[in-house]
Amino acid sequence: xxxxxxxxxxxxxxxxxxxxxxxxxxxxxxxxxxxxxxxxxxxxxxxxxxxxxxxxxxxxxxxxxxxxxxxxxxxxxxxxxxxxxxxxxxxxxxxxxxxxxxxxxxxxxxxxx
Amino acid sequence: xxxxxxxxxxxxxxxxxxxxxxxxxxxxxxxxxxxxxxxxxxxxxxxxxxxxxxxxxxxxxxxxxxxxxxxxxxxxxxxxxxxxxxxxxxxxxxxxxxxxxxxxxxxxx
Numbered sequence: 730x731x732x733x734x735x736x737x738x739x740x741x742x743x744x745x746x747x748x749x750x751x752x753x754x755x756x757x758x759x760x761x762x763x764x765x766x767x768x769x770x771x772x773x774x775x776x777x778x779x780x781x782x783x784x785x786x787x788x789x790x791x792x793x794x795x796x797x798x799x800x801x802x803x804x805x806x807x808x809x810x811x812x813x814x815x816x817x818x819x820x821x822x823x824x825x826x827x828x829x830x831x832x833x834x835x836x837x838x839x840x841x842x
Numbered sequence: 843x844x845x846x847x848x849x850x851x852x853x854x855x856x857x858x859x860x861x862x863x864x865x866x867x868x869x870x871x872x873x874x875x876x877x878x879x880x881x882x883x884x885x886x887x888x889x890x891x892x893x894x895x896x897x898x899x900x901x902x903x904x905x906x907x908x909x910x911x912x913x914x915x916x917x918x919x920x921x922x923x924x925x926x927x928x929x930x931x932x933x934x935x936x937x938x939x940x941x942x943x944x945x946x947x948x949x950x951x
Contacts, residue, residue, distance in 0.1 A: 733884070762938065772885065772930060772941040785937035820884050828934045830875060833884025 752821030
């Protein structure tokens with residue numbers, strides 16, 4: 730069964746550094762999302778992306794965050810200058826159409842020191 | 843802001859017991875989904891309910907969508923250690939899914 734893949738599985742970075750989290754969504758999916766989860770608790774929406782532009786973003790997704798689909802397969806989340814509170818699990822998800830179920834990757838654990 | 847409150851937040855039970863998890867909101871939704879997340883993995887879809895009053899069964903799991911489409915429940919019969927995980931309800935918002943606060947279930951052998 731097709732799956733969403735995320736790399737790296739774990740990223741450790743120093744405060745103030747830039748990080749790029751990478752995702753390869755399911756190939757025929759058109760809608761892409763980033764969520765984050767702190768300490769295994771609530772899954773928080775960050776941003777959704779369709780047709781090469783952001784559809785919706787949360788208040789968490791401030792100017793330090795950006796997303797890109799640089800080619801036909803990758804979907805990336807960049808954090809320009811990481812803060813301690815950015816430490817979390819970041820999940821990429823994709824879906825085939827608007828409001829169809831989300832397929833999640835296994836996440837990237839980001840640790841900011 | 844649309845909120846999905848789940849209860850209980852934590853649940854620890856013995857193998858063989860039954861349990862019910864609730865997902866409540868003040869908003870009406872066109873559909874609602876339940877996901878299960880295991881440690882080190884992303885959430886995995888269990889079911890989607892669409893019609894008010896709808897009941898769906900997935901082996902020992904029974905899902906119900908409230909008549910007014912504001913709430914849902916997940917009932918597990920004869921829980922097994924393999925049911926251990928974080929259960930999340932989710933509902934569609936504008937270009938996103940909103941996730942509930944989560945119920946962490948631990949089933950002890």
